[in-house]
Amino acid sequence: MQTWIVTGVSGSGRIELLKELAENCKSQGRTVLVHDVGAMIAKEARRQKLQFADDKILDVDASLLRTLRALVVKEVRVRILERPTADLHLIGVHACFRWKGRLIPGISFVDIGDLRPDGFINVIDDVQAVHEVNSRNPKWDATSLPNLEHTQDWMIEEEFIAEILAEVQSKPMYLVARNHRISNLADLFFSSKKRIYLSYPITAVRKERPELLARIQGEILTELESLFVVFNPLAIEDMPLVEGKELPDKVDQVTPDAQALIKSRTVERDFQFIDQSDAVVVYYMTDKVSPGVLAEIYYAHRNMKPVYLCFPHAVSPFLEGAATCISKNPEEQLELLRKFAARTGG
Numbered sequence: 001m002q003t004w005i006v007t008g009v010s011g012s013g014r015i016e017l018l019k020e021l022a023e024n025c026k027s028q029g030r031t032v033l034v035h036d037v038g039a040m041i042a043k044e045a046r047r048q049k050l051q052f053a054d055d056k057i058l059d060v061d062a063s064l065l066r067t068l069r070a071l072v073v074k075e076v077r078v079r080i081l082e083r084p085t086a087d088l089h090l091i092g093v094h095a096c097f098r099w100k101g102r103l104i105p106g107i108s109f110v111d112i113g114d115l116r117p118d119g120f121i122n123v124i125d126d127v128q129a130v131h132e133v134n135s136r137n138p139k140w141d142a143t144s145l146p147n148l149e150h151t152q153d154w155m156i157e158e159e160f161i162a163e164i165l166a167e168v169q170s171k172p173m174y175l176v177a178r179n180h181r182i183s184n185l186a187d188l189f190f191s192s193k194k195r196i197y198l199s200y201p202i203t204a205v206r207k208e209r210p211e212l213l214a215r216i217q218g219e220i221l222t223e224l225e226s227l228f229v230v231f232n233p234l235a236i237e238d239m240p241l242v243e244g245k246e247l248p249d250k251v252d253q254v255t256p257d258a259q260a261l262i263k264s265r266t267v268e269r270d271f272q273f274i275d276q277s278d279a280v281v282v283y284y285m286t287d288k289v290s291p292g293v294l295a296e297i298y299y300a301h302r303n304m305k306p307v308y309l310c311f312p313h314a315v316s317p318f319l320e321g322a323a324t325c326i327s328k329n330p331e332e333q334l335e336l337l338r339k340f341a342a343r344t345g346g
Contacts, residue, residue, distance in 0.1 A: 002088045007095040007162045008123035009154050011133035013178040017123055018090045024182045030087040037093040039074040058099045073111045088189055095161035098154040100144055112165055120166040122159050125178035127152050127236055151260040174276050177235035184225045194278040196228040216283055225340040229272040238262045268307030271299055279306040287313050297322050
């Protein structure tokens with residue numbers, strides 16, 4: 001039996017992802033139970049006949065909120081003990097809340113100790129998608145709804161606190177995109193597959209060779225997912241907001257500060273995907289210079305991550321020195337990756 005704590009800001013699709021994962025695993029004969037701490041706290045508040053306006057439970061006294069959370073954590077612990085034969089318990093909870101100018105803890109170190117997790121997941125999604133989901137949530141009004149910039153701040157805080165909680169517990173923590181393929185996500189828990197980061201020059205390929213992008217996102221990705229847990233940077237698409245492709249009703253929110261944060265978070269997030277991977281797999285199928293791909297290759301090299309590079313052109317000695325293996329075509333690359341996937345001990 002495994003127990004994982006899954007964090008993510010409101011609107012990230014955290015609970016929806018967990019329910020989809022549970023359904024997928026059920027079809028494979030595995031029992032995965034989802035414990036939605038937020039819903040359980042609201043239920044406990046109603047059971048205690050507590051009154052709060054418009055289901056805005058975060059408006060209650062902080063000590064009362066801690067008490068409610070402690071009661072729910074104990075209930076989750078009881079449910080876990082009652083179902084020891086379940087393959088996986090997934091505890092969906094906030095690491096923190098941004099609410100009316102305050103930062104409110106979503107879980108405590110004591111709670112984590114009681115739950116004894118095997119690891120942590122932080123679910124992320126496009127900042128625009130998160131904002132739009134929250135804009136439809138009645139608990140926020142026009143004055144309290146976080147804008148795009150504040151939504152990003154909240155996502156950074158949520159991730160940072162989850163990392164601290166994991167570090168204190170000496171447990172792994174993974175960033176997982178809401179759009180990560182469910183069957184491949186299940187492999188993170190139920191297989192010994194290595195984890196890889198998929199790198200490719202998205203902008204250049206999308207503009208000049210859309211058929212290659214379709215191939216990477218299609219048959220190549222499918223092949224890779226049969227061998228590895230794959231962290232794909234295109235599972236998060238924030239950059240269109242920077243490139244002037246934002247929706248008309250968001251123009252006023254895509255401020256220079258918001259754009260700068262999107263850019264820095266895109267770089268940092270991809271580096272974090274590399275950090276949580278066993279190797280970086282690169283499809284550099286163009287002769288156009290891609291600063292992003294080159295930065296990822298050298299970041300992986302500096303951090304002792306193997307780099308499997310597919311590059312059909314003449315190779316610079318600088319690039320050659322950073323790559324573990326270099327292939328001329330995807331077929332040759334796949335053969336090398338099969339051998340890497342079968343290798344034990346890292």
